[in-house]
Amino acid sequence: QLQLQESGPGLVKPSETLSLTCIVSGGAISSSSYYWGWIRQTPGKGLEWIGSINYSGNTYYNPSLKSRVTMSVDTSKNHFSLILNSVTAADTAVYYCARDSTPLADNHYFDYWGQGTLVSVSS
Amino acid sequence: DIQMTQSPSAMSASVGDRVTITCRASQGISNYLAWFQQKPGKVPKRLIYAASSLESGVPSRFSGSGSGTEFTLTISSLQPEDFATYYCLQHNTYPRTFGQGTTVEIK
Numbered sequence: 001q002l003q004l005q006e007s008g009p010g011l012v013k014p015s016e017t018l019s020l021t022c023i024v025s026g027g028a029i030s031s032s033s034y035y036w037g038w039i040r041q042t043p044g045k046g047l048e049w050i051g052s053i054n055y056s057g058n059t060y061y062n063p064s065l066k067s068r069v070t071m072s073v074d075t076s077k078n079h080f081s082l083i084l085n086s087v088t089a090a091d092t093a094v095y096y097c098a099r100d101s102t103p104l105a106d107n108h109y110f111d112y113w114g115q116g117t118l119v120s121v122s123s
Numbered sequence: 124d125i126q127m128t129q130s131p132s133a134m135s136a137s138v139g140d141r142v143t144i145t146c147r148a149s150q151g152i153s154n155y156l157a158w159f160q161q162k163p164g165k166v167p168k169r170l171i172y173a174a175s176s177l178e179s180g181v182p183s184r185f186s187g188s189g190s191g192t193e194f195t196l197t198i199s200s201l202q203p204e205d206f207a208t209y210y211c212l213q214h215n216t217y218p219r220t221f222g223q224g225t226t227v228e229i230k
Contacts, residue, residue, distance in 0.1 A: 037219070047159075047167065047210055049219040060217035063124065096166065100214070107173060109157055109214040113166045 002027040004097050004114035012091075012121050018084040022097030022114055023077075030055045030075040034108065035100035038071065038082045040093040041116075048093075052100040053080055087121045094118050125149050125213050129222030135230040142198040144225045146211035151191045155215035158187055158196045161224075162207045170209075171196065201227070 008020035022036065029036060037052035051061040053071040061069050065084070073080040084091060094116040101108040126149040136142050146156065154174035159167040169178050171187035174194055184199040198205055206229055211222040 046224045047161075047212075047221040049212075049221065052217070052219070062218045100219070107176065109155070109172060110159075110212060111169050111172070111178075116166055 002099065002112045004099070004112055006095060006097050006114045006117040008095075008117060008119070010118060010120060012087050012119060013123050014088055014121055015086055018082070018087050018091060018119055018121075020082045020095055020097075020117065020119070021079050022081070023079045025078070028075075029073065029078045029080065031105075033102055033105035035060075035102060036073070036080045037098050037100040037110070039096045039098055039113075041096070042090070042093045050082065050084075050095075054102075089121050092119065092121045124218055125152060125216060125220050127211055127213055127220050127222040129211055129225055131225060132223060133226040133228065135228050136201050137230045138201055138203055140201045140230075142201050142205075142227060144196045144209055144211075144227075146189075146194045146196075146222045148192045148194075148213055148215075152213045152215035154190050155213060156187075156189070156194050157212045157214065158185075159210045159212065160205075160207045161210065167210065198227075203229075 003025045005023045012018045035052040035054045038050040053059045068085045070083040096116045098110050098113040128147045156174045158171040161167040175187045186197045188195050208224045208226045210224050
């Protein structure tokens with residue numbers, strides 16, 4: 001059973017950098033069939049896709065966040081990471097990691113999610 | 124970017140009601156659409172993938188239909204545990220985009 005678990009600080013100061021890692025267990029992040037994504041949900045609001053990355057480091061980012069987002073992958077540790085720069089209060093949200101996919105695994109788009117981690121931006 | 128317009132944004136319904144939620148894509152996405160259910164404080168749960176395929180373990184009262192630009196999630200007979208917020212997601216192209224959500228409340 002695939003499992004994803006987010007980790008990282010729950011509190012970040014304004015203008016600083018948010019950094020989260022998603023540890024994947026029960027499956028190899030190095031599979032070419034999948035991408036691995038980050039999604040966030042601001043309090044009381046909807047879901048926003050942040051970006052996705054594959055095993056080789058190929059990335060897609062939300063245009064609205066692209067200037068501040070960097071994603072990376074470490075296949076040896078079976079995890080992938082999110083960096084969001086210059087955060088403001090508007091970046092306060094629950095951050096989820098999830099399995100994205102490719103046409104090679106057509107039925108697996110966003111089928112597994114982590115439990116989510118609340119990141120608050122405050123001084 | 125593909126915009127996903129979900130309607131209604133909220134609705135009140137009674138146990139046993141038939142509920143229909145619609146998602147419209149700003150351009151064709153074939154059947155690359157999923158539906159999620161989210162309860163307060165919980166992780167989104169995928170109900171439907173490929174527009175009309177039921178996730179394993181999801182009750183058969185849930186169904187999805189559509190292709191191209193118009194999609195529907197139907198709950199044939201609403202149960203107490205179905206009161207939640209529902210989201211559609213297109214994964215035909217990047218950036219992935221979600222609908223704004225439909226909250227189904229108890230009438």
